[in-house]
Amino acid sequence: MPHFGQGTESAKRTLRREFLAVRSRLTPDDMRESAQALARRALELPELAGAGTVAAYVSVGSEPGTLALLDALRARGVRVLLPALLPDNDLDWGPYTGRDALVRVRHGGRMALFEPPAPHLGPDAVTEADAVLLPGLAVDARGMRLGRGGGSYDRVLARLEGAGVHPALVVLLYDEEVVGRVPEEPHDRPVDAVVTPSGVRRLPES
Template identity: 75%
Template sequence: MVLNRSAKADLRRELLAARRALSPGAVAEAAGLLARQALDLPELAGARTVAAYVSVGTEPGTLALLDLLRERGTRVLLPVLLPDNDLDWAAYEGPQSLAEAAHPGKMRLLEPAGPRLGPGAVTEADAVLLPGLAVDGRGMRLGRGGGSYDRVLARLAAAGADPALVVLLYDAEVVDRVPEEPHDRPVRAVATPSGVRRF
């Protein structure tokens, strides 16, 4: 387990360095392509409610996808980071509904400014878009290591909810193998700028 934790930390450093090297133009182009790929996923096409997130920095861009989902009539829930790293949720009502939030020791995030729906609101989602740094051929996802989405996945399991889990990545972040720990759960699909892969 300690070995896997160390291997995860090494892989995270490598992937984050590659993201930091991306130009703003490359990030913007990838975001447009990613939105089109993800929007065509059957898991999103039939979803009444999608739990998603707002990308920051050089993460694969999500804002275009959020707006397209909303235009299609999909209810979009976005996370609000709590002091203990758990996530509350609020509805996305367009770019004007986002506010920059500063969390001590963390990056600045864009979060929905509307009424909080509680951490359990995610169990209403038909699909959950997960941030990540990599996914492997088994669908095992490597997150940033903060544990927020491990709690989300545990909450979904405890509620008996089974939404489609989809991770959004750059093409090079689909890797041979992601180190895993007992609490890690696989995703159903990955969307990248060049296509979709299911597990």
């Protein structure tokens, strides 16, 4: 792991490259099996079992797969909200009504995202969630999450804090992405739990 004295943002960039390189070597079979296991584990979470509304996301590329989990939540009668990326990197939200309704959207030169169809509900809709599922690249024992660096979920977490609401914050990762420590900045906020294909871990760990 890089030494944080090189600068926190530089350390984060180095770590992102390392974790993305590992993910790039996953096979389709690896990802399919991981997605099924991740869904089973996540559905064991009491915070999801009791949730009326869950803010989630559609995985892309080599991210831990979320569609099986989204379908299972919807089958339970949970209202699932999905993000739509705005030009300023903030997130709007819309309901998940099934895979066939998702819209493939390319934002500039980035990887295409799968988003809910318009009309959307506005960025503040996330404050209605009982649990928020967060993407990431790593998390440490304190619950500090390493994101991809776009800042979209930093805005989401700040919006939740500003609204005075405290949904369960859960990051979905592969097993090897739970690490000893990730670099943090003052605006970073810890998550409450991490779900990987092998199980659930509560954070922070003592």
